[in-house]
Amino acid sequence: MKLEHNPFVDIGYRGSEYFCDREDETELLRKYIDNQTNTTLFAFRRLGKTGLIQHVFESFKKSKKQVCIYVDILSTTDKASFINQLATAIYAAFPENNGIGKQIIEAIKLLRPTIQFDELTGQPSVGITTINQQQQETTIATLFSFLDSQNVKIVFALDEFQQILVYPEKNMEALLRTQMQALKNTSFIFCGSNQAIMHEIFNDAKRPFFASCTYMSLDFIPKKKYGNFIKKLFKKYVKSISNEAVDFICDWTSLHTFYTQYFCNQLFAKGILDIDITDVKLLASDILALQEAKFYQYRTLLTKAQWNLLKAIANEQRLFKPHAKAFIIKSGLGSSSIVTRTLDALLAKEMVYRNTQIEKPYYEVYDKFLMRWLQSKK
Ligand SMILES: Nc1ncnc2c1ncn2[C@@H]1O[C@H](COP(=O)(O)OP(=O)(O)OP(=O)(O)O)[C@@H](O)[C@H]1O
Ligand SMILES: [Mg+2]
Incomplete structure (x- = not known):
């Protein structure tokens, strides 16, 4: 066979042929979308959340009954940039030459957007100017409610959802939750990789999203x-x-x-x-x-204690008991409280993750190549 491209995809999604397994997860997520069940999708970084969403969305592509809109909000920093990202994703999801597409583009145009096309990719990006919070909230509501009234089932995937917590405006959760409740034909997938933050948003009884979504996680x-x-x-x-x-x-x-x-x-x-x-x-x-070179750079960015603990965790591969006496001695950190503090810092920097989804939770170095490199430096 003639070699055309590398079949092992390491950026993005290129079709089911190059996608490994995830059969049960695909079926489950498809079922949730079919039933308009709002879903939270959690998995560690780089395990395949975005890939799974795109795989499932691809499988819906041919059906005209379901419109899938993928919005990556990682680059957004406030409500205004959220609106632009949302409008861009909506604009990209509807071809201008079909009936609904035409109406949607007209509706977006009423918001007086600027539409620019990337010189290299040709991808459009929509910019909507809003002058105050009130107008921003109305714009978000307008975008969602207009789509919802088109008599077609819509699913939004909001990827890197934890990003809304860095917005200076603090009512983003309440605003989206209110929207979600008002929409009849629209469902949501909220996707994120920071377990603690996702947990905070969706499982805290005092927060707007509490008990509003079905939880789904990805394993290896x-x-x-x-x-x-x-x-x-x-x-x-x-x-x-x-x-x-x-x-x-x-x-x-x-x-x-x-x-x-x-x-x-x-x-x-x-x-x-x-x-x-x-x-x-x-x-x-x-x-x-x-x-x-990158690994040595990490070393300069961490304190000595953090680096030593990282090395000790790498050497364990999976660390089940960070406060066991033997481990404290091996790590050279001296005391259980220093281990706790240092471990918290490594978790916050996403150098280490804690897998709590199994019977015996453990800590592991996030970057697998860094882990192997640290092990080789014993
Ligand atoms: N089932 C799969 N089969 C083959 N490749 C996959 C599969 N799932 C994901 N990938 C590939 O692995 C890489 C990481 O996947 P992906 O970007 O989906 O992870 P993620 O969980 O969204 O990561 P992040 O937390 O950084 O957003 C991607 O390059 C993707 O192409
Ligand atoms: Mg992703």
């Missing part, structure tokens, strides 16, 4: 499924890969989707026809060498 893709996927894709491009090599990839990247994809992408790019364990081990050490 099972080793057997990921291993088969890797083998299948290499085979498709007439390359063979030994079981030992596949095993190594799955273990070394801890099946953390982005890192596994990145590794396979780099491996594929090498163009080796019969991949064995020596090839993957060599690549692993090349990846670490390539990223070393």
Whole structure:
């Protein structure tokens, strides 16, 4: 087969052929969308939340009964930029040449937007000027209610939802919750990777979103499924890969989707026809060498205690008991209270995550390559 592109996608979504598993999660999310159930989707960074949403949205694309609108709010910093991002996503979701599309574009035009097209991608971006909070709130309500009145089912995915907490305006949650309750044909997926913040927004009885959504989380893709996927894709491009090599990839990247994809992408790019364990081990050490400068930079950004704790956690791989005497001695931090404080700082900086979704929660270094590099520096 002629080599056209690298089948191991490490940025964005390129279709179900290159998407591994997530069958149950896809079915569940589709069911929630069908039933207009508002959903919170949580998973650690780079595990595949956005990929799953795009995979599910892709599967709805052909059906005219359901319009899927994806809004990434990571780059927004206030209500005004939220409005622009929302309007841009709506504008992009409706082709101007169909009936509803025409009306929606007309409705957006009533808000006197500026519409610019990216020179490289040709993608439109909509800018709406609002003069005060009142007008901003009315604009958000107008955008949602106009869509909702079009007699078509709409689902919004608001990705990186935790970002609304950095807005200077403090009523964003209440505003969106009120909208959500008023809409008849519209449902929402709120997606985020900061477990503590997502938990705060959706599970605190004193906050607007309390008990308003169904919770869904993503776990790691099972080793057997990921291993088969890797083998299948290499085979498709007439390359063979030994079981030992596949095993190594799955273990070394801890099946953390982005890192596994990145590794396979780099491996594929090498163009080796019969991949064995020596090839993957060599690549692993090349990846670490390539990223070393970044890792040393992390060291300058952390305190000595934070760096030592990070190293100690990496060496455990999974740390179940940070306050056990043996671990406190190994980390060199001296006391349980210093471990607590330092661990909190590492969690806040997202250098470490705590997996609480299983029977025995544990701490692990977020960046799998950094983890392997720290382990290699024992
Ligand atoms: N099921 C999958 N099969 C193959 N590749 C995937 C799968 N899920 C995600 N990916 C790839 O892994 C990378 C990380 O996934 P994605 O961006 O969806 O994660 P995320 O949880 O949204 O991350 P972040 O928290 O940084 O937003 C992406 O490049 C994506 O292409
Ligand atoms: Mg994402």
